[in-house]
């Protein structure tokens with residue numbers, strides 16, 4: 001079989017002139033759940049784009065594992081269709097696809113079938129011999145969470161994950177557990193086969209360019225960090241707002257809700273990146289140590305006073321009439337699952353004491369927007385006539401994660417004219433127009449990092465467990481309260497009325513991104 005050409009150093013030079021620190025070693029990626037939605041929508045397009053941009057090593061190979069009866073040609077054709085449909089780069093380059101496809105094979109087996117793992121081991125051996133993958137393997141668990149433990153257990157029993165020639169790494173999709181206890185049990189099951197440095201827990205938010213840019217903004221510029229603290233920051237708002245409903249995910253969402261689906265992972269990641277101290281360097285553990293310190297510093301949440309939950313009823317979003325959550329497919333007509341949650345957090349450390357963090361996420365909100373907004377304190381004195389500053393709002397630095405990725409700083413400016421009148425204006429940075437290149441998909445970055453052995457943008461065991469500890473506390477608080485009066489917000493609004501009270505009692509207001 002022909003091998004993909006080894007990328008040269010020159011080919012690895014990025015457009016802006018930086019050189020990749022390393023090219024991944026030749027490796028095989030085993031995708032469990034290869035006939036599923038995530039593989040088609042994200043993984044295979046990410047691999048194709050990595051190949052297109054020459055980031056994949058020579059001999060890179062993929063083994064798809066699932067239970068549908070497919071020949072290897074059928075599986076490759078299915079993957080090609082997926083790339084044609086979901087790749088960000090279009091049209092698909094035939095030569096690049098052909099070269100990637102030559103390394104794609106398929107092993108059909110139920111995940112709990114011990115004999116299947118024997119066939120998988122034989123296929124991996126063949127790739128080592130024929131394509132030079134040298135025992136380097138990524139096991140990507142793109143499956144429903146109930147299969148995580150069984151797959152790991154069988155990999156261990158079959159000796160496929162054993163140290164020896166080459167490295168072995170495992171990627172675990174979200175959700176990682178359902179509460180603290182199940183996350184701990186899953187960590188224990190994985191640790192029976194893989195050591196912590198081999199484990200890559202995905203939170204795709206961390207692969208987004210703009211989330212990484214928060215770190216660059218903070219730690220590569222001299223001007224922000226000195227004011228990034230309680231002395232200058234009035235409060236922080238972190239929002240992950242979705243205008244969509246639950247689409248066809250009713251069954252999953254009924255057992256999850258906004259708290260588990262978004263708060264435990266994406267919101268906690270954004271919080272820790274916004275609030276962390278500067279790490280001594282950017283290696284995986286230095287960064288994650290600082291993130292964990294933030295989670296450890298969160299003041300015990302007073303659930304009755306500092307948490308608001310909601311569930312959408314029917315309403316209008318984007319000019320369209322939409323059903324309420326309880327009318328969605330596979331949702332109980334009496335469901336008490338929350339589709340909205342807002343939390344007021346305090347962080348007990350020197351940087352943030354007395355600076356509240358307001359976090360919110362919800363479905364069927366008026367717009368899709370993920371952002372971190374740092375609102376600064378007002379100037380101590382305004383030497384202007386009161387009428388001149390009526391429309392003035394404090395300085396706000398907004399890091400936009402999606403859409404319109406970038407950042408903006410709200411500042412006061414004088415309205416042109418013979419009288420002194422002030423208004424707030426935006427200084428804007430848009431990713432798209434500044435760099436004139438499309439951002440890679442988060443999965444491209446994360447898959448490449450995993451192959452390079454860089455776990456900085458993956459969640460560590462203690463991080464995940466800390467976040468689940470917070471979720472458990474909120475769940476326990478809710479369990480001691482009377483059942484919620486759901487639905488309590490109309491689709492197309494910014495959540496239940498209590499969410500405004502949560503922030504307004506502190507004399508502040510939610511942003512409307």
Ligand SMILES: NC(=O)c1ccc[n+]([C@@H]2O[C@H](COP(=O)([O-])OP(=O)(O)OC[C@H]3O[C@@H](n4cnc5c(N)ncnc54)[C@H](OP(=O)(O)O)[C@@H]3O)[C@@H](O)[C@H]2O)c1
Nearest residue numbers: 033034035036037038066067068110111142143144173174
């Ligand atoms: N879809 C997304 O965009 C997305 C985004 C973020 C995270 N995730 C996470 O990614 C994971 C996968 O989601 P998905 O949407 O891809 O799920 P999915 O479409 O239901 O795919 C599940 C895959 O698992 C295989 N499978 C199921 N039971 C099996 C068994 N007993 N033995 C062997 N194969 C079996 C299926 O293969 P057969 O049907 O061929 O048996 C299929 O390939 C989940 O943890 C999800 O939370 C998904």
